[in-house]
Structures are given as C-alpha cells and as structure tokens.
Amino acid sequence: MKIKFKFDKCILCLKNPADSWEHVIPQSLGGRLEACLLCTDCNNKFGSKFVSKLRSDPSIRIATDNLKDELPDLYKSAQDRLPFVGKADDGSIIKMSRKGNAWHTLSGPGANGSFIQDTNDTKKNIKRSLTKQCLSTQEISRWMQIFESVEEDKQVIFPAGTAIIKRKIPPLIPDLSLGHVSEQVPALIAYEFLALLINSSIYDNKYSELREYIKTGTCSKRFVVQRLSSGKYAPAHMIDIQPDKTHFTIFIRFFRWLVFAVKFDKFAYSADTPIYIEDLKQKQSLIAPSRLLAENDKWHIF
Secondary structure: OEEOOOOOOOOOOOOOOOOEEEEOOOHHHOOOOEEEEEOHHHHHHHHHHOHHHHHHOHHHHHHHHHOOOOOHHHHHHHOOOOEEEEEOOOOOEEEEEEEOOEEEEOOEEOHHHOEEOOHHHHHHHHHHHHHHOOOOHHHHHHHHHHHHHOOOOOEEEOHHHOEEEOOOOOOOEEOOOOOOOOOHHHHHHHHHHHHHHHHHHHHOHHHHHHHHHHHHOOOOOOEEEEEEEOOOOOOEEEEEEEEOOOEEEEEEEEOOOEEEEEEEEOOOOOOOOOEEEEEOOOOEEEEEOOHHHHHOOOOEEO
C-alpha cells in the first residue's frame, strides 16, 4: 500500500529530494506500507547498514520459525541465506544456509582437527588437487567417481593422504548467535510512521536529535527505545501511537511477539492516533483512525 503524500525532501538528511520509496516495515518481513520518505542515498545506506539485519534478529527468527506453517512463503524468504546450525554425530557443529531450495554447508573447523566443507566445494577442491598432482584424466575421473559413490561415514583416502568422510546433515535449527538488531532500526520505523502522521512537521528541529541517533547512533535522553515481548506469536505486524501529557510512545510489534516502544519524552502530540496492522496471512493492510474505533472493529482495509 503506497502513501501518496509527497515529502519535499528526505526526512533524514533534509537535503536531497525524497525520491525513493521506502517500506516502513521491511519488505523482507512482509511489510506492505510504502511512502516516498527518503532520498536514494539514505535509503540505500540505512537499508544495507541495519534495516536488512532485522530478519536475523534472534526474536524475529524464533517468531518466523514458530509461524512457518501459517506463513510458509514468508518464512522461506525471511530465512533465506541466514545460518542454521546442527550437531553432527562426531560432535562437529555444522552451519548451513539456504538460498531458495538449495542448501549450502558453510566451511569451518570440525571435531578432532577435521575441516567441514560443502560437498560441491569438496568436489571442486579434490579435482583441483588431483590436477596439481599431474594425474591423468582417466585417474582423476576414477577418483571423482569414487568420491561420488562413497557411502556416508565411510572414509576415503585420496592421493597425497587427504582423508574425506561424507556425513549426513544433522537436524538444523536457526543460528541465534548473530545478536540483536540495532535499536536504530525501530527508531527509524517510528520516525517514518510519525512522518506519515504529521507530514511536513517532521522537519522541525525538535526531531533533530532523533535524526542524529538514527544516522550515527548518538544517544539522546529525549528518545528512549525499549525492547519488549508479548509472549504470543501471531501472523501480523502492528504500529500504533499512544500520547500522554508530557510524551508520546510509538509501539512497533513484529509478529505480535517482538515489541519495540519508542518513547518521545517531553513532546506534546495532538495529531491523529491511528492503529496500523499488516495482516500477513491475508496480505491486507488495516487502519483504524483511533483506538476506540479499533476496539469497535471499525477498520479500513486495503
């Protein structure tokens, strides 16, 4: 869903034209809400710098794994090229990633001084090694056939003494060691959502500290990002704004499970307070102009 309001300039750098469509919630997580908020440079810079890393956050990976039966396509795309781990029978920790339907073993040290490598990579290295040893074409072909036909867990010793064993792939789980996504990501999402609510007022100097935090990570006491969890998964994202007398908070909920609360301290807010939901299962966007209308199930569906 595209918001057609035209921002005169990028809401981050405040210099270049806002000429790049931006998904407020990343498209990699099923985000549908788009707006022309940023310039191409800022969109590319911050997209590759940390927004793209949101799907590797452990909480996001756990959520998509729990919802894989309800959201199989999103699960597949969200996990694409991210590492999975498993423990082999010999104690080796196997790391693999998937691109589309193809799995690839990541090279690395294994148990007892061994080295782990993808089967296709091993085939290439064997052929390269045999060629360097000046074996004939027929001999190289024979050894390659031996490698192709060898059974799992059977050791084969190649010329030059290299011992190779094929192992079956162990059960895999998402690798959760990549760490949490930077809090600059929910800050950026909250800032973009706020821009859609207050339009050109987003250029006000009172938001300069938040812009600086998003761009450089320089902290400010006026903006606080809290990481929370709801304890339940659901195939939907939600953004809503909750004002108070001296501050307002924008809540960003991913799969209902992971919640970021971005608090704007010592700010008055008097604009609309809509609730936005992205229904990932039905592939719909739902907007209620207020919390009261949302509670009475009065939604605009796009």
